Amino acid sequence: MSLRLRLGLAASLVLALALAANVTANASGLSAPRGQERHCIAQAFKVGTPAPAAAAEPRCFPTFAKAIEAATGGAIQLAPNAGTQELRTAQRIRPSAQYVIGIDYWDANFTGSTFTWWVDNPNGCADGSRYWNNVIPPDWQNNISSASTWQGCNHFVHYEGIYLGGSAIDCTCATMGVMNDKSNSEEWYQ
Amino acid sequence: MSRLLSRRTHRCLTFAIIAMLTAFSVGLASAPVNAASPNGNASERHCIAKATRVGTPVRFAVPVAVCFPTFAQALSAATAGSTQLSAGFKAKDLTRGQIRPSVQTVISIDFVDAQWSGNTLTWYVDNDVGCANFDEYWADTMPLGWNDVVSSAQMYDSCNFATHFEHTGFAGAYIDCLGNGCYTMGAMNDATSSEHWRK
Numbered sequence: 001m002s003l004r005l006r007l008g009l010a011a012s013l014v015l016a017l018a019l020a021a022n023v024t025a026n027a028s029g030l031s032a033p034r035g036q037e038r039h040c041i042a043q044a045f046k047v048g049t050p051a052p053a054a055a056a057e058p059r060c061f062p063t064f065a066k067a068i069e070a071a072t073g074g075a076i077q078l079a080p081n082a083g084t085q086e087l088r089t090a091q092r093i094r095p096s097a098q099y100v101i102g103i104d105y106w107d108a109n110f111t112g113s114t115f116t117w118w119v120d121n122p123n124g125c126a127d128g129s130r131y132w133n134n135v136i137p138p139d140w141q142n143n144i145s146s147a148s149t150w151q152g153c154n155h156f157v158h159y160e161g162i163y164l165g166g167s168a169i170d171c172t173c174a175t176m177g178v179m180n181d182k183s184n185s186e187e188w189y190q
Numbered sequence: 191m192s193r194l195l196s197r198r199t200h201r202c203l204t205f206a207i208i209a210m211l212t213a214f215s216v217g218l219a220s221a222p223v224n225a226a227s228p229n230g231n232a233s234e235r236h237c238i239a240k241a242t243r244v245g246t247p248v249r250f251a252v253p254v255a256v257c258f259p260t261f262a263q264a265l266s267a268a269t270a271g272s273t274q275l276s277a278g279f280k281a282k283d284l285t286r287g288q289i290r291p292s293v294q295t296v297i298s299i300d301f302v303d304a305q306w307s308g309n310t311l312t313w314y315v316d317n318d319v320g321c322a323n324f325d326e327y328w329a330d331t332m333p334l335g336w337n338d339v340v341s342s343a344q345m346y347d348s349c350n351f352a353t354h355f356e357h358t359g360f361a362g363a364y365i366d367c368l369g370n371g372c373y374t375m376g377a378m379n380d381a382t383s384s385e386h387w388r389k
Contacts (some may be wrong), residue, residue: 167378168363177356177363182377
């Protein structure tokens with residue numbers, strides 16, 4: 001086989017693998033170029049209250065700004081292209097009972113599609129409240145690569161197993177080391 | 191000229207001896223740790239290392255592992271001779287009640303393989319209290335040859351928590367081995383670089 005033919009075959013193989021990986025990653029629409037990402041939200045459950053039988057049902061939006069608006073009950077309005085940095089300095093513009101306690105990111109370094117968790121307690125974790133998701137919604141299981149924490153929750157622990165089992169990492173995390181793409185349940189506390 | 195040759199020869203000999211000693215000590219500490227050891231054969235290595243009590247000023251000292259061909263010898267050394275087991279005794283069969291009181295207390299055993307098998311690293315402390323008085327212990331780094339090789343762990347004495355961290359200095363991901371220990375370590379398999387023990 002000539003060198004040119006061999007190189008051509010190798011390039012074709014690499015291209016095919018890349019396309020296959022892209023199709024798989026985009027099957028859920030979560031890992032996509034900026035502008036095609038999905039941004040989902042759900043309520044985290046306070047420890048001590050009856051846990052629901054099923055995983056939290058997420059609602060998803062095409063922009064981070066829309067997701068934050070929904071997660072905060074309309075209290076925070078970000079510019080359409082805003083990201084996490086803008087959220088850090090955003091002001092609440094009207095009363096609402098919903099507060100963000102944590103954001104999971106599909107990719108490392110707080111990038112990619114997001115999952116924003118909110119609670120109905122203005123104190124978040126600051127009053128000693130703890131929250132958890134005993135099972136992360138299916139699309140996001142084993143797919144989180146970074147996470148940021150909010151509202152007095154100094155600990156945002158991501159567990160490998162459901163119901164807070166197995167290995168874990170305590171965030172805020174720009175990367176997650178051996179826990180990259182391994183989270184299946186989460187817990188927040190002060 | 192002959193004096194110069196003699197000096198050179200002397201230097202070469204010194205260098206060779208140092209190189210051999212280094213290779214030998216590194217081999218003792220690291221190479222055997224990963225060796226397959228399904229049946230307690232000659233390739234097994236069972237090491238011991240002292241954990242540092244939290245609050246003492248030597249936190250950053252690298253623990254030194256001393257290794258033996260059998261677990262029984264390792265446990266005897268870790269307990270200052272108070273506990274004597276049969277030569278073929280398996281570490282996974284060790285119960286808290288089998289460890290005799292001593293001036294040194296065994297607090298946990300790390301295993302190279304899952305399901306409490308393979309080569310072992312027995313951690314001890316130099317007192318007879320262990321974690322009973324809420325004393326905590328740590329190893330800021332793992333001994334030479336023991337970084338990123340731990341696949342299961344058991345706890346002893348009153349140290350009910352043995353947290354294994356991904357990075358040195360208790361950073362990154364972790365797994366809390368509780369009660370009887372970790373039979374497997376999930377994402378933390380072969381990833382331990384520091385440890386912390388508490389009641």
